[in-house]
Amino acid sequence: MISAPTRRHVLAGAAALAVTPMVRPASAQASARVVVIGGGFAGATCARKLHRAGLKVTLVEPSASYISCPFSNAVLGGLRELKDQTFTYEALVREGIALAPIEAKAIDGDARRVTLGDGASLPYDRLILAPGIDIRFDGLQGYDQAASEVLPHAWKAGPQTSLLRRQLEAMDDGGTVVISAPNNPFRCPPGPYERASLIAHYLKTHKPRSKVLILDAKDAFSKQSLFTAAWKELYGEMIEWVGLSAGGKVTEVDPGSKTFITEFGKHRADVGNVIPPQRAGAIAVTSGIADQTGWCPIDPVTFEARQHAGIHVIGDAAIAGGMPKSAFSANAQGKACAQAVTLMLRGEAPPSPKLINSCYSLVAPDYGISVAGVYQPAKGLLADVAGAGGVSAAKAPASVRAAEASYAEAWFKTITHDVFG
Amino acid sequence: MTMAGRASTVLGASVLALVSLAGALAQTPAAPTSGAAAFITSPPGATACLGCHGPEATALPSLARLSARDIETALAEFREDKREPTLMNRIAKGFTAEESKAIAEWLAAHAGKAP
Numbered sequence: 001m002i003s004a005p006t007r008r009h010v011l012a013g014a015a016a017l018a019v020t021p022m023v024r025p026a027s028a029q030a031s032a033r034v035v036v037i038g039g040g041f042a043g044a045t046c047a048r049k050l051h052r053a054g055l056k057v058t059l060v061e062p063s064a065s066y067i068s069c070p071f072s073n074a075v076l077g078g079l080r081e082l083k084d085q086t087f088t089y090e091a092l093v094r095e096g097i098a099l100a101p102i103e104a105k106a107i108d109g110d111a112r113r114v115t116l117g118d119g120a121s122l123p124y125d126r127l128i129l130a131p132g133i134d135i136r137f138d139g140l141q142g143y144d145q146a147a148s149e150v151l152p153h154a155w156k157a158g159p160q161t162s163l164l165r166r167q168l169e170a171m172d173d174g175g176t177v178v179i180s181a182p183n184n185p186f187r188c189p190p191g192p193y194e195r196a197s198l199i200a201h202y203l204k205t206h207k208p209r210s211k212v213l214i215l216d217a218k219d220a221f222s223k224q225s226l227f228t229a230a231w232k233e234l235y236g237e238m239i240e241w242v243g244l245s246a247g248g249k250v251t252e253v254d255p256g257s258k259t260f261i262t263e264f265g266k267h268r269a270d271v272g273n274v275i276p277p278q279r280a281g282a283i284a285v286t287s288g289i290a291d292q293t294g295w296c297p298i299d300p301v302t303f304e305a306r307q308h309a310g311i312h313v314i315g316d317a318a319i320a321g322g323m324p325k326s327a328f329s330a331n332a333q334g335k336a337c338a339q340a341v342t343l344m345l346r347g348e349a350p351p352s353p354k355l356i357n358s359c360y361s362l363v364a365p366d367y368g369i370s371v372a373g374v375y376q377p378a379k380g381l382l383a384d385v386a387g388a389g390g391v392s393a394a395k396a397p398a399s400v401r402a403a404e405a406s407y408a409e410a411w412f413k414t415i416t417h418d419v420f421g
Numbered sequence: 422m423t424m425a426g427r428a429s430t431v432l433g434a435s436v437l438a439l440v441s442l443a444g445a446l447a448q449t450p451a452a453p454t455s456g457a458a459a460f461i462t463s464p465p466g467a468t469a470c471l472g473c474h475g476p477e478a479t480a481l482p483s484l485a486r487l488s489a490r491d492i493e494t495a496l497a498e499f500r501e502d503k504r505e506p507t508l509m510n511r512i513a514k515g516f517t518a519e520e521s522k523a524i525a526e527w528l529a530a531h532a533g534k535a536p
Contacts, residue, residue, distance in 0.1 A: 406480040411481065418472060
């Protein structure tokens with residue numbers, strides 16, 4: 001509204017055009033080319049914002065649709081269908097974003113161009129890298145692509161989610177579901193524990209003599225006290241968690257016998273879910289934007305990669321300090337990065353951002369818990385703002401847990417609309 | 422947009438082309454507070470709120486029909502533990518009174534318009 005052109009602006013603009021090329025800076029900015037690699041929560045958010053800022057945006061994403069990881073544990077619990085998790089890029093294309101439905105093969109950061117799978121070359125003024133995660137099939141002995149067809153990871157939603165659900169449905173009552181959880185950092189820190197919860201919900205309803213065993217490579221996890229208390233309250237002894245110091249770290253899997261091997265012993269699964277170690281999506285690694293950790297260090301104000309100028313990394317692939325690898329973080333980073341990049345293309349310094357994360361987990365369909373945080377740049381990272389953040393109250397009536405469960409669903413509806421239209 | 426339309430009516434058909442050209446220019450990044458790209462000048466933290474609070478109310482309230490004063494008051498009450506929270510107290514405590522005021526003003530102006 002503020003900027004709707006008044007008659008004076010119209011005339012001034014016309015005069016300027018007629019006399020001198022004074023508008024050139026605006027035109028130059030408007031034609032600045034931004035390439036976004038990856039159409040998940042981070043990349044799609046950022047692409048839409050940059051397009052609204054008048055920039056020429058190309059989104060490089062080989063998949064015709066995006067299947068959301070948030071709420072995919074509810075698919076495993078039989079509470080939702082995968083189609084409810086699936087979003088297309090139709091709204092983005094309708095808005096005028098150019099979609100390159102092909103894989104990004106290589107980045108030449110010095111020449112500022114991306115090579116696509118068909119050999120075509122996309123030049124850019126700024127590149128947004130939002131490739132999400134890749135499973136490290138070299139990260140756990142015995143766990144390769146073929147093993148994931150027997151012991152699904154289901155950590156990228158899609159066919160893997162459906163496979164794990166079918167296995168749960170086929171399991172006999174009295175079976176044991178084994179979940180191995182990785183060490184930090186990984187996508188969706190509370191995810192393995194929400195998954196255990198919603199699988200237990202399914203089992204309690206359909207196969208009540210069954211068990212869920214979580215073998216964990218760490219001694220503490222997100223929302224731990226809330227999960228632990230709720231498990232006891234809702235599922236009795238059905239869920240057992242074994243942490244690192246109790247011998248929970250899985251060192252090898254044998255897909256043939258569905259066996260999880262730890263330093264302390266062997267656990268045979270009827271259904272096995274390996275949540276393996278992860279790293280930034282392949283393009284970040286092959287282009288050298290990820291460091292030796294497998295993740296991408298960034299400037300906390302601009303999200304520009306420490307490894308190369310002109311390339312900004314957002315979402316799960318980035319090392320975002322205190323911010324967890326969540327969809328909410330990815331969305332918030334997508335917006336803050338779009339703001340920074342737009343201003344940088346205008347030759348202006350971006351302001352120091354503040355970012356928010358909030359993340360709900362379902363322990364049961366009507367039992368939600370949450371974690372939240374506020375972050376700002378400090379000492380070169382995105383650090384927690386002291387005094388803010390934390391998890392849901394330890395003691396709360398059922399009505400509060402039910403409210404948080406309904407907020408979780410509301411959040412999903414709102415954020416997916418914000419990201420995908 | 423409505424202003425541009427009015428201008429063209431007033432000035433007549435001969436300047437229509439210039440009006441539409443000016444309209445196009447207004448949508449470039451040169452227009453810092455353009456309604457279509459208000460996020461560019463948003464205060465720190467503000468755009469993240471819309472991840473939960475969309476243009477339409479769900480189980481979570483929309484901020485689109487609230488005044489800046491309403492939002493600022495709510496943030497202050499959550500920040501000072503004067504309102505029964507589930508999650509908002511944990512977020513509100515991350516912002517000063519001044520930052521919250523700026524966020525409230527921006528959200529009141531833009532929360533319903535996909536900024």
